[in-house]
Amino acid sequence: MNGVSVVGVGMIPFGKYPEVNIVDLGWPAVKAALKDAGIDGKRIEAVYSGTSRGGAMTGQRIMGRLGLAGLPIVNVENACSSSSSAMAQAVLAVGSGAYDVVLVIGVEKLSKYGGGTLPMDEDDWEIGLGLTMPALYAMRASRYIHDYGLTLEQLAGVSVKNRKNGALNPDAQMKKPVTIEEVLASRMVSEPFTLLQCCPTGDGAAAIVLASDKVAKQIRQDAVRVRASHLTSGRFMTGFRDMTSPEITVRGAKETFEEAGLGPEDIDVAEVHDAFSIAELLYYEAFGFCPRGEAPHMLTSGATSLGGRIPVNPSGGLLAKGHPVGATGAAQIVEIVRQLRGEAGARQVEGARVGLTHATGGGISGFDHGACSIHIFQR
Amino acid sequence: MNGVSVVGVGMIPFGKYPEVNIVDLGWPAVKAALKDAGIDGKRIEAVYSGTSRGGAMTGQRIMGRLGLAGLPIVNVENACSSSSSAMAQAVLAVGSGAYDVVLVIGVEKLSKYGGGTLPMDEDDWEIGLGLTMPALYAMRASRYIHDYGLTLEQLAGVSVKNRKNGALNPDAQMKKPVTIEEVLASRMVSEPFTLLQCCPTGDGAAAIVLASDKVAKQIRQDAVRVRASHLTSGRFMTGFRDMTSPEITVRGAKETFEEAGLGPEDIDVAEVHDAFSIAELLYYEAFGFCPRGEAPHMLTSGATSLGGRIPVNPSGGLLAKGHPVGATGAAQIVEIVRQLRGEAGARQVEGARVGLTHATGGGISGFDHGACSIHIFQR
Numbered sequence: 001m002n003g004v005s006v007v008g009v010g011m012i013p014f015g016k017y018p019e020v021n022i023v024d025l026g027w028p029a030v031k032a033a034l035k036d037a038g039i040d041g042k043r044i045e046a047v048y049s050g051t052s053r054g055g056a057m058t059g060q061r062i063m064g065r066l067g068l069a070g071l072p073i074v075n076v077e078n079a080c081s082s083s084s085s086a087m088a089q090a091v092l093a094v095g096s097g098a099y100d101v102v103l104v105i106g107v108e109k110l111s112k113y114g115g116g117t118l119p120m121d122e123d124d125w126e127i128g129l130g131l132t133m134p135a136l137y138a139m140r141a142s143r144y145i146h147d148y149g150l151t152l153e154q155l156a157g158v159s160v161k162n163r164k165n166g167a168l169n170p171d172a173q174m175k176k177p178v179t180i181e182e183v184l185a186s187r188m189v190s191e192p193f194t195l196l197q198c199c200p201t202g203d204g205a206a207a208i209v210l211a212s213d214k215v216a217k218q219i220r221q222d223a224v225r226v227r228a229s230h231l232t233s234g235r236f237m238t239g240f241r242d243m244t245s246p247e248i249t250v251r252g253a254k255e256t257f258e259e260a261g262l263g264p265e266d267i268d269v270a271e272v273h274d275a276f277s278i279a280e281l282l283y284y285e286a287f288g289f290c291p292r293g294e295a296p297h298m299l300t301s302g303a304t305s306l307g308g309r310i311p312v313n314p315s316g317g318l319l320a321k322g323h324p325v326g327a328t329g330a331a332q333i334v335e336i337v338r339q340l341r342g343e344a345g346a347r348q349v350e351g352a353r354v355g356l357t358h359a360t361g362g363g364i365s366g367f368d369h370g371a372c373s374i375h376i377f378q379r
Numbered sequence: 380m381n382g383v384s385v386v387g388v389g390m391i392p393f394g395k396y397p398e399v400n401i402v403d404l405g406w407p408a409v410k411a412a413l414k415d416a417g418i419d420g421k422r423i424e425a426v427y428s429g430t431s432r433g434g435a436m437t438g439q440r441i442m443g444r445l446g447l448a449g450l451p452i453v454n455v456e457n458a459c460s461s462s463s464s465a466m467a468q469a470v471l472a473v474g475s476g477a478y479d480v481v482l483v484i485g486v487e488k489l490s491k492y493g494g495g496t497l498p499m500d501e502d503d504w505e506i507g508l509g510l511t512m513p514a515l516y517a518m519r520a521s522r523y524i525h526d527y528g529l530t531l532e533q534l535a536g537v538s539v540k541n542r543k544n545g546a547l548n549p550d551a552q553m554k555k556p557v558t559i560e561e562v563l564a565s566r567m568v569s570e571p572f573t574l575l576q577c578c579p580t581g582d583g584a585a586a587i588v589l590a591s592d593k594v595a596k597q598i599r600q601d602a603v604r605v606r607a608s609h610l611t612s613g614r615f616m617t618g619f620r621d622m623t624s625p626e627i628t629v630r631g632a633k634e635t636f637e638e639a640g641l642g643p644e645d646i647d648v649a650e651v652h653d654a655f656s657i658a659e660l661l662y663y664e665a666f667g668f669c670p671r672g673e674a675p676h677m678l679t680s681g682a683t684s685l686g687g688r689i690p691v692n693p694s695g696g697l698l699a700k701g702h703p704v705g706a707t708g709a710a711q712i713v714e715i716v717r718q719l720r721g722e723a724g725a726r727q728v729e730g731a732r733v734g735l736t737h738a739t740g741g742g743i744s745g746f747d748h749g750a751c752s753i754h755i756f757q758r
Binding site for chain 1: 451455
């Protein structure tokens with residue numbers, strides 16, 4: 001496979017845009033990415049657009065609005081990893097030599113559901129049993145509390161850290177820092193999660209321009225290299241009994257590190273899928289950033305805060321930047337590219353050279369329904 | 380790019396399955412394709428699953444049901460060309476050398492909408508003006524009648540031919556032949572289309588196993604070669620005034636023939652996107668099977684009937700085999716592979732060596748929202 005680099009990124013601030021249709025959410029992100037790359041849209045040779053609930057032909061509608069028709073355009077749906085899966089396809093397409101310049105889009109408008117739950121699929125029997133997303137993650141949190149003595153204050157600390165980061169990110173949906181007391185005092189959603197431990201629903205869009213080795217440096221001297229691009233499917237638990245070790249990410253991480261020829265110790269900054277407070281802790285361990293059972297200590301030690309050994313979710317993560325499902329994976333990549341270029345402003349991770357993104361979608365815990373896409377980038 | 384072949388195909392009979400969920404529509408098609416290939420499911424290395432309205436994570440849910448987790452699985456949405464776009468991605472993935480054995484799925488359950496219209500996207504203002512799919516195609520039919528003197532009897536003849544073919548296809552939703560009189564006497568839907576000139580809504584699934592040159596012949600001696608695999612986006616009209624020449628297919632056909640190093644005269648059998656009777660006639664001309672304005676004559680001459688120079692839609696096409704949106708492109712490929720292997724029974728095109736499939740999705744006529752995927756196969 002040929003080398004692939006990111007030469008442009010862009011996004012709109014995540015938030016609630018009930019009056020804006022999904023096409024008008026998406027095209028400004030594409031324009032921003034093209035501007036960031038300094039190229040004309042006519043250089044794009046193919047488009048991979050990720051959305052989970054955006055409706056039919058989202059990518060075509062966005063590109064049509066920009067007057068960029070005639071391209072191969074593929075809409076990718078993989079729940080919360082829709083646009084990171086689109087990214088994986090785009091990397092494969094450029095890596096294969098089929099194209100030199102490819103666009104990735106992630107876009108979602110959840111406000112159209114009026115703040116209610118997302119539409120259910122007819123065979124989602126777990127949801128019929130009450131195992132909605134907050135409840136599924138709450139089960140894992142309860143187990144982790146039982147097994148490792150995690151305290152509610154430690155758990156709330158994930159939200160405090162990520163809200164603090166989000167306050168430094170102009171593109172974050174939630175820009176107000178919060179205290180542990182405020183997190184614990186917010187409305188109970190699914191024990192042990194209070195409201196501030198659940199990512200907000202919202203709308204958003206992000207876009208990425210990829211280029212082959214042949215043209216990347218001509219487009220941007222500081223092109224950021226894709227070191228690994230990985231997609232797999234699997235379970236959110238390991239075997240039958242271990243619900244705090246997400247098999248899909250544990251194996252995905254191992255395979256991704258092998259592909260990159262790197263290990264967890266090489267990662268300078270990471271954006272991981274903190275849909276709920278517990279998730280970030282589980283992923284510290286799944287990626288090998290710390291041994292099992294030590295995530296609460298890793299968090300409270302400050303190792304994953306800005307200025308720590310490996311800052312996690314400097315963007316604010318899903319908890320503060322927001323989680324418009326199909327846009328999330330692409331926005332993680334936007335953040336890591338900005339970090340590796342040294343453009344992250346007040347939330348800059350000093351000297352970051354290698355960054356990782358992790359988006360995992362589908363919540364059915366006991367079955368093989370999940371998707372997980374992990375990318376590693378190097379400046 | 381490496382060579383890619385089809386080594387297994389399978390589908391379920393198209394029809395209405397209101398009591399069957401989409402996963403249980405999908406997995407039997409996959410099992411059939413694996414059986415046809417004579418391989419164990421564990422040889423599959425990646426999955427591309429096409430659906431337009433199937434809900435989140437359809438491919439993962441189907442593969443999970445079969446106990447085949449741990450693979451990269453990508454859900455592709457491109458409206459009526461969802462699974463043919465999935466096929467194009469799968470061909471790229473195998474052609475790039477990334478995988479040796481890849482599965483393509485197409486699946487849709489339209490009966491869940493209770494026979495009503497599909498959900499609208501919020502920026503589909505054309506639909507708000509009454510330009511639903513039947514109306515859009517009816518406009519083109521009216522124009523064709525005006526420009527070329529097409530008669531209503533000739534137009535009805537498309538349905539008569541395809542229903543006759545469908546009666547020979549055990550997998551077709553509509554198995555009853557009809558006469559021109561019956562077509563014209565059926566309920567008016569959108570002038571000039573009577574009901575029998577509109578494809579039925581329904582449910583279905585189809586699957587395809589692709590293999591690289593390295594392993595294809597080991598799997599099946601009669602592996603069918605992919606000569607061209609093409610996806611583009613564009614318009615259903617040419618420029619501003621020519622609404623009977625679908626730009627997206629005219630250009631897509633030209634580019635696909637170039638890729639294959641073949642021309643329309645080399646095609647022995649074709650499955651084209653006859654969503655409405657007029658569509659098949661427009662596509663005769665778009666593919667260059669006949670000059671513009673001569674499609675009615677080509678039809679009535681019998682050239683596109685079984686036994687004719689180039690049989691079109693021997694499966695019954697969308698008009699008779701049915702059109703479960705995301706499953707259609709894959710099912711067209713199933714038909715062409717069966718034809719090229721000489722397994723099409725009573726509807727066999729004698730001596731067919733080169734076959735073409737064409738699925739085009741998204742109906743917004745004036746804008747650049749369409750997708751079109753064309754494949755050429757050779758035995």
